[in-house]
Amino acid sequence: MNAPAGLDRQARLLRRATLASVVTASVLIAAKLVAWLLTGSVSLLASLVDSLMDVAASIINLMAVRYALEPPDAQHRFGHGKSEALAGLAQATFIAGSAVFLVFHAVDRLLHPVPLADLEVGIVVMVFAIVATAVLVAIQRHAIRHTGSTAIRADSLHYLTDLLTNVGIIAALVLAGLGWQGIDPVIAIVIAVYIFWSAWGIGREAFHVLMDRELPEAVRERVTALALGHPEVRGVHDLRTRQSGLVKIIQLHLELDAWLPLREAHAMAKQVEREILAAYPEADVTIHQDPREVDGSRSRS
Template sequence: MTANNALLRRITLASFLTALLLVSVKAVVWYVTGSVSLLASLLDSGMDAIASLIILLAVRYALRPADEDHRFGHGKAEPLAALAQSVFILGSAIFFLLHALDRLLHPQPLQHDEWAIAVMWFSLAVTLVLVSFQRHVARKTGSTAVAADALHYASDIASNLVILAALYLAHFGWTQADVWLGLLVGLWIGYSALEVGRDALDQLLDKQLPEETLEQIRRIVLTHPRVWGFNDLRTFRSGPTLHIQLDLELDDHLPLVEAHRIAEEVTEALKQAFPQADVMIHQEPVSSRTDAAHHRWQGAQRGDG
């Protein structure tokens, strides 16, 4: 096991255990206080626990190398798990909103609201520590799953602050603040679920990589002095792996061994820019493309070679 893979396994386990701890503490205090905004936070932490468990299992599966039955690897495990997660979160958000509306129509006073405030400060501190660790691991490993999880927990910090504001307002007499700000957090959870689902579908349907990434690939390919151009660029993401495929346009009279060497050099340049990329390059004679010289001219105009 590489050092990066070991880090990924540790951070995904830490994320799950943290969410489980917060769920346990918040469930007890919500039962005592009856706070709607704390219930929203409990729901959010519950979704975090499920999401972290899914990511823990999916990352472990996605890290498995390609085999005879999965020649492109196991990366699709991540978006598939994320899609299931988003559906579950959305359903839970709807359930919570119905509960909050019922509490709005039938108000109930908070009990032991100082307990709720204490647990939210505890949650805020624990989440800050976790996000710091996640960002360190994401920078070191380049894992998109951990980076996304860190972003999700970072947004939890904002929701924790909103809930703290609601609890303080309720403590000082504005009892409806607990419900209204709890509703706001519930709507945000639902929106986040839709965003997670959209991103997961993009990966499952092999959506093209962003235009800025495509432009970076173009620059790298055209930088090689013996490349005339390229065509049929196809890209998609599968979990942690970027798949890049293209046809490389080379001089008609190059020996096969020389054409192979150039293709390998371009492949290596792409992998240096995208360490988790799987690159597939086909070589073809430049005469097969009438606009190849134009491709090469464009690269020269950008100063790529």
């Protein structure tokens, strides 16, 4: 069975965003490595290590998204979407590790100061990094807006913090050029704290996805409203939702008049399913029909 056109477009956006992330991180690593070797700035080293973590995380993302887009099979009937959340956890681990490394290196530089050189080169490289990162974040935001991808959202969050830290590094290099050499490791420590905080956010989001957290309340309310909008539906209960990659898993029970023939009850459930799919084309919808008695009571099922 062919995937819906909407899912094909989402898949293309995800592949494009992950590839752009890998390419951007790789280019920035080369530029920052040259700048660090020329300047000796620990802030630039912080940014270089961050980019190394970026490219590792982006490669993990690339593989995870490709796997997540694989169709369901006999062993994975709900698809492979949770591989995105696993990639998010891997990113959080990489990022947190880089933050710890940077703190140790910055503290060592505070205790054993080293004069910086070729600061102009470092500033030019960081301006280039800001421009390249901004372009990548724009590509990622476009993909997130149309897919809601957990892995891309995690990657984009990290690159957004990169934009802020790159500005901080430029400030450190400028101040160092004005004679404030000691500010360089201090800003590196601030960057490390930022990196660790972003790792915490990424890991928490991935954990919630793996633990099948419910979809946002606005989605649940709309699903309920769509079901109750059918004139023959007497009630909705046991609504359960979760996200798996691009797919929203939606399960609910419809309360219908007990005297309805099975054929009619089934037709009503299919109508509700079509209306939910019209609102959420990427959803996997399962509806159970429960009979409601004349006195308003319903069966326990």
